[in-house]
Amino acid sequence: MKLASTGSHILRAIATGVAVLGIGVAVQHTTAHAESVNSYISSQKIGHATITKSIWSGFPKYKYRNGVGKPEGVVVHETANSTSTIYGEIAYMKAHYSNAFVHSFVDASRIVNIANTNYLSWGAGPAANQRFVQFEQVEVHSKSAFAHQIANAAYYTAYLLKEYNLKPNDAAYDGKGTVWSHNAVSKFLGGTTHTDPVGYYASAGRKYFGQAYTMAQFYQQVKRQYNLLHGSSTSTYAKATYQKGSGSETAKLSSSYTKYRLYNHIKGTRATKKYTWTRSKAYAGKRVYIDEIGTKTASKSKWYRIRFRKSTSAQKYWVYKKALNFGTLTFNKDLTLQKTVKTTSNTATYNHIPNTHYLSKSVGSTASLQGQTVNINCEGIRTIDGVQTTWYRVVPTTGDPYWINATEFD
Template sequence: MNKKRLGLYALLISMMSAMFLFFNVKTVNAMPVNDYIISNKIQPAAIQNREGTFNDWTPYENGVGKPEGIVIHETADNRASAEAEYTFFNNNWNTVQTYVHAVADDTEIINMHNTDYGVWGAGPTANAKFIQIELCRTHTGDAFARSIANDAFYAASKLIQYNLPDTPGVTVMSHHQTSIKWGETTHVDPDTYFPMWGYSMNEMNDMIGYYYNNLKNTGSVYGGNGTNSPSNTPATNNANTINVANSKGNFVPLVTFDSQGNAKNVPNRALANHSAWYTDMTKDANGVTYHRVSTNEWVSSAYIY
């Protein structure tokens, strides 16, 4: 077969693949993606807090705990799940020089860096302003809808957590929009991925707004008929999740252990009251059981409820 025919054959295969993706979502959903999510009352996953290895604790431009909105990313990787992205970021951030606050796919939302501090995901200006979440690619219409529900729920929850308005293009931006506005990156996500599923950033804004209004007015994603609530309500869907609160203070203190096994208070970081955290290890010291919530940061069982 000559080169022209090979090229034409490759083009046809590419077009057929794109058509398959487009019609697959329509076949599975038989309606626009947002309508599918709402009519089926798809429940977003609970937000898991698993502090990763990223050790840059830079405040936002307005101070610690003062983000101005959220940036929506997508991975551009057809094979990566939220778990895979979590592992990749935490193993490679110091070499690839990028990190986000959270990753989401169709089954999980993993918050891997405290959203009171900035990350490295969209250029210096956006990094100093925004919480950032990475959306993983999926392969069926139903899975895509569930991933959108998770992404939108996270965004809406964080806007509410920080008492921010839901304003598309201002407090909610795509990575593409930050590239256009500040010119510090050339990324165009998620605008090259969404059309594969007949979707758009405008529709993502609509889904975020739907959840935002319901969560703010009723405390649930479906106006009192759903079970999810904002991210500062503890998640309890994981056997390794602990819910923490300090009845005598505004935050939950953390400790670290030195090489001799002595516990020392962490001076400049803590956990929010009534927050949920992933833990993978316990340690006993001086009659107290501690649960690990990051590489060498632990919380006393006295604060677990």
Template sequence: MRKQWMVGLLTVGLVVCGLAGAGHTRVEASATTDRFISSMSSPVKHVADEYKLYPSVMMAQAALESGWGTSQLSVNANNYFGVKGAYNGASVTMSTAEYNANGQLYYTQAAFKKYPDATASMTDNAQLLRNGTSWNHNYYSRVWRENAPTYEAAANALTGTYATAPNYGSSLINLIQTYKFNALDGAPMAANSAPAAKKTATVSTKVNYYVGADSQTATLGASYKHYAIYNHVKGSKYKSVKYNWSQVGGWQGRPVWIDARGYKVSTKTNWYRVRFSKQTTSKKYWVYSKALSFPKTTYAAYKKTATLVGTVYPVYNHVFNSAYIAKQLTTTQALANHSVTIDHKATHVQSGVTTTWYRIHGGSMKGWVPSSAVKN
């Protein structure tokens, strides 16, 4: 059997558990996983498709064994699969946690391959799974797509062959289902082709842009594949470049961060500027509104006089995280403990959590605030 479990891999449990834990841990874990998924989706799919493997399983393996790219082995050696040995003579020595024949954990030192980049790590791992071992070229044949009817079958076939950890396959399946990696298993990319942007002609039409707070989110909707993704609003005065979803790692339910809305006057349609990581420096794209699923916001007239609490809250021009894309106008500081008029109420539902927002008027201030900013 080729490999066991690395010490760096043990950190992945903390990362995965953090997704269901306290709020602070959730944010850190989300940022880590988003960066990893965004950078790895395209090379994983290309390599896995080339060797007729399941991209979902390869992505889960890379995430699991590298702790979402945070392990010392992946950071220092671009080794995302814990492959032992040397790559073109290059290696690093690290402590590794292994299981003996009785399933007991012990630690030892081992040399691991050092790769020039992540794609080399993917390719080396794919070649091993496709070509097998020196004594049995079919050793991993149950992982091949022609032999494994589902990604679950392929993942389970790695237990006892690729890794000795008894729950290895189930761990991979859990990651695939949690992060919907199975969406990567769709139609293969063209063999030996590199992701390339498709240039499209632009026909200028007026677009009104509205920039908002950069921490607002939505998800890719059920029909997102019916719409392309661009570097600019299609048909605007800017020359647009069209991308395939496979190039950016899209799948249904994947979260996106939104910081701007573009309204096409001629078609009366909305477009949104999105990125696939919480990090504001991440690459940004434009998508048509129907490619996204927004939290549900319901509006109603609501006449009332109220007083704002002493705590300072931001005041937005729209309900935060709604399809309008909210921009902060000011804060409630100037009107704290003063009477304001409310003329509308909004009920906002996101991830099963319902919040209430009010549109307030007070002096020259007008905008939306959460109900927690208003005294009962």
């Protein structure tokens, strides 16, 4: 719905005390090389955003015509506002919910659920309001953003159908189904005259993909996502094994990092979403923090999960190993050394040398070894930016070997 705070119009009708929102469209006419949006989503392995639950308690709670938690389908809307943002739309809706509100908002990178979907909203006329969950799409302005938004909207529609034990059924042809546009509501149920998201889909499709995008094509994407959720997809994804590290290890972006991309999952292991480096202010030599390594089962290629801030709550991305620089690691093996741990030593011991491509975990502390002489069978030297650190692998009488920094020995 196009919000009044940004030069909008809102259709209001009252039916049994419930306000109704109509939704408009804005159409642009530009051309691009013809390409299917759905094919682009598949070829680029575009995934979907995680649903953010941000339920506002201020919305009223009225049951659907069949009862609480019993919607009969989903209505797909579009805001018809080329300048609004998802959080601007949400803020205005909260302030004016008596006129109209929907359950959720979707853009290229977010799915934000603001109203409990077990209760009705009012955004498409009295007949639709008492039957359907409803969500808005905020207009986006690039080829990638539109494809990601469609992927998010299709996933969310499929998710809602699965959540309420409904099967996909396109209502566009006979007014009987579970997947509705506002246009179909206007055509078959009445109480509103708006046609979104038909115009927005057509315009964005022509502008960014060279051909109009349609609700029929969107419905096919919904079915694909529904099948994925039910485990009946014909897509074959690569398998991978995972190993967590301490979570605080670091590496640097390599000189060739721009040849690779950031992903929300290891590329090829599932439907993935990719990101550009510019959003993270990346540059060669920038320090990143690593908490997990993934190895593709067939190709044995290595991938690392990184973040750009030390905080473990920072957004995480998967990158191919060549995007990272761990420095060099050399070993002097088959040593038969004995060294004595300093009486003041109190630092962690590790299963691997930290801050290397192996990733490591703390397995103990040198505090329990103070003053003791230990047996060593390997020396490891890590070099990055000309700085060397030396580590020794200790072989205990019982248990697994572990690594101690050379500075902890006399």
